[in-house]
Structures are given as structure tokens and as C-alpha cells.
Amino acid sequence: MDNESRINIVDAPCGYGKTSWAIKTMNEASVDTHRFIYVTPFLEEIERIKSHVKDRKFEEPTIIKGETKLSDLHRLLKKGADICTTHALFKRANKETRELIQSQNYTLILDEVMDVIEQIELEKDDYNLLVESNLIFLESYKDKIELVKWNDTKKDYQTRYDDIRNMALSGNLVFCNKSAFIWNFPVDMFSIFKHVYLLTYLFKGQKQKYYFDLHEVKYRYLSVTQNEESYEIVPYDKRMIHDKSKIKSLINVYEGDLNKVGEKPNSLSKTWYSKSQYSPAVKKVSDNARNFLQNMNKAKSDDSMWTVFKGEKDKIMKKVQPRGYAGGFVSVTERATNKYKDRYNLAYLVNRYMHVMEERFFQLHGVDVDRHTWAVSELIQWIWRSRIRDGKPINLYIPSKRMRNLLYQYLNSDDFEKPPKGAITDQYDSDWSM
Secondary structure, three states: OOOOOOEEEEEOOOOOOHHHHHHHHHHHOOOOOOEEEEEEOOHHHHHHHHHHOOOOOEEOOOOOOOOOHHHHHHHHHHOOOEEEEEHHHHOOOOHHHHHHHHHHOEEEEEEOOOOOEEEEOOOOOHHHHHHHOOOEEEEEEEOOEEEEEEOHHHOOOOOOOHHHHHHHHOOOEEEEOOOEEEEEOOHHHHHOOOEEEEEEOOHHHOHHHHHHHHOOOOOEEEEEEEEOOEEEEEEHHHOOOOOOHHHHHHEEEOOOHHHHHHOOOOOOOHHHHHHOOOOHHHHHHHHHHHHHHHHHOOOOHHHEEEEOOOOHHHHHHHHHOOOOOHHHEOOOOOOOOOOOOOOOEEEEOOOOOOOHHHHHHHHHOOOOOOHHHHHHHHHHHHHOOOHHHHOOOEEEEOOOHHHHHHHHHHHOOOHHHOOOOOOEOOOOOOOOOO
16 A cells, blocks of 8 residues: 555644644645545534634535435535545445545545444354355455455345445455454545545554554654644654643542552453442442542532443443432543533543454454553543643542553653654655645
């Protein structure tokens, strides 16, 4: 894949101006020579881009007269519009989408990493049934990777496996470890753009980094600097080193007996909660969180944030929910939103590990996964939904000893911010000035 001039990872902490740089760049780029697709996780960010980019008109795919958003995206692509859309829609891109993007010479700005791989849940005997029905077969793709292919003669069949059929027909489905289907975002999407900019932080620990490694995608590693009220991207080697002294002074981390519930390395992980769902230990987590919020900090529901894994049918979340604080729940995967920027009493009641099968998928194909950096990146993204993003202090209860120690390591070093091995860290982007 010839992408060295196309893929640019812009890695910088929250608040360093990544989105401001993108807005400035899109405003300054010639409307005659540049077209943009801006992809973001949340609808509120779409409105921000549409209102702040004033020198070109961004359009958002919508449902019109019964047509799907994907159909409307294709309509906008055909006329070469500047487009702002969500990760969810972008992940549905098909062959027609790719052809239209390539014909119009677009630049992609991807706000935050995407869920580029996901395990597709199947019942125990579903795979055997699909094979025995001659609906699917496996095709070797590369070392240890097998594509799931749908039988073309049966592509019009309507079954309960329509989602499997659609992914297989698009070439997006692989078979992992002889036991699971993994949806894999088509990597060739990133080769059809004139340039790609991925705006994120701690990319080294995120699934999209391992996905690029898997597909041997090279990329420039860049960062953002502010110069006289203007934002510019620079090679990562020339980045402004993140001074965390102020951040440390703003985070009041609880230390005390309430942390005993999270002493073991696996305590408060998703597996731990699933196995302990009805045990006294889970109720202890709930009681401790309420004690921290109500008794120690006099917190109200609307100034609090707490999180835990939801579990099947939200059973874990309902079991752990601190009494009186239902309105303070913020998903453990929440990113890139300002909805909670006034909240300052935080309870992070989880111990993060990548999904077992997804981690195994990378490892089986020779890709090393940095568990600790992944966990830190998830933790920092969640904490930064609070008012700390505006330089205001927060109180934090983080009972998992592992996660607490990782936070301290993050705050006291730049270990997690060292660039990935093999990243191109000393080159300017060839089109940095647009």
C-alpha cells in the first residue's frame, strides 16, 4: 500500500488545538483545489465544524424521502461537496463509496480513532451451520488471516445472517483463531484519499495503530503547536513536550480504605464483574462510590461522573449504580464530547483490558499489543470529559490499583507518549500548508 505521503497521525493531548488546526486548514485551503471529508464520533462536533468553517460549505448526509444516509452520502460525493459525517456512517462505506471518493480527490480528516475491528457475536453452532449450508467459505488473505467469503450464488438469500452476508460480500470479515468472526474495516479506504489526517492522542496504545501494523500501513507521526494564535502541525520530534505539572495539581486522587476492593491485577475488569455480578464485592464497589461522592465530596448527580461496564442488558451497571447518582453515568468509552465539562467528582470503577478476542486477533498475526498504553489512553479520554479540560480541579476515585498506578506513571513521565516503533517522526507533511 503506497500511503507514505497520505497517512498523517496528528498526536497531541486534549486541548492542544488539533481541531482548531483542522478548522484553520479547511478555511484556508482553496475551494477550487481541495475537498474535505471530516469524520467525527459525535453529532455535536458536526455542528461545530459546520459553524466554524466559514470559507467553504460543509454538508451532512441525511435521510431524505426514505433514502438512507449512505445513499445521501453518495449523492454528496457525486457533486464533490465538502462533507461532515460520523464514524458510524463512514464505517458503512462500500465499493461505490470508495469509487466516488477516489474520483473526487478528497482529503480525509478523521477526528479520533475509529473502531476499525470488532468481534461479531455468534452462537456456538452458527459457523458450522453457515458452512454446512454452503453460504460461506474461507479464503486465505495473508499469513494466518482468512477472509470469510459469501457464496455469490446465494447473495440474494434473505436470512438471519444478512449482516454476516453484507460484511463478507464487502470483503470486511475475517475468521480468527478458528473460533470467531472479526469485522475488519477495509484498509484500502485509507489509500484512496489525497491525504489522511487522524487527530488523536496516545495513538500508540489504540486499536487503529495495531490495525495499521497488521496491514503494514506506514504513516507520518506529527503533532500540533500554537504560534501567535495560529495552530500548525510539526514533526513529532519537534513537538512541544507535554508539561503535566499543572494537570497533576488539578487531580485529587483518593487514597484510602475504599481502594481495597481493587487490589488484585484483575479486580474490576469486565471479566471480574461478570463473574462477581451477584457477589458482595460488587455491592461494595457501589457503596464505596456512593461514600466517595456523597459523604466525602457532597457531590450532586449533575456535578458527578461515574462509570462501569454495562454488562448484558445493563445488569452490571444497574448493580453498581451509586444510589442517587443515576444521572452521573458516563459511558466508559465516551470520547470527544463537551457534554460533561462542568463535572468534577469522578468515580472510575473499572480496570480496562482490550477485548480478549480482538487482542488475540492482533497477536495471532504477529502484532504486539501494548495493554498498558491502551488502558491509559482509554482512562485519559474519559477523565478529559470533565472540567479538567478547562483547567479546573477534579476529585477522582479510581479503586483499581492497576489503573491508579498507570495514571501516576502517566502523570510523572512521558513513557506513554514516546512514538511507536517504526513511525516516521522527523518529516513534515508534504501538504502541511494546503
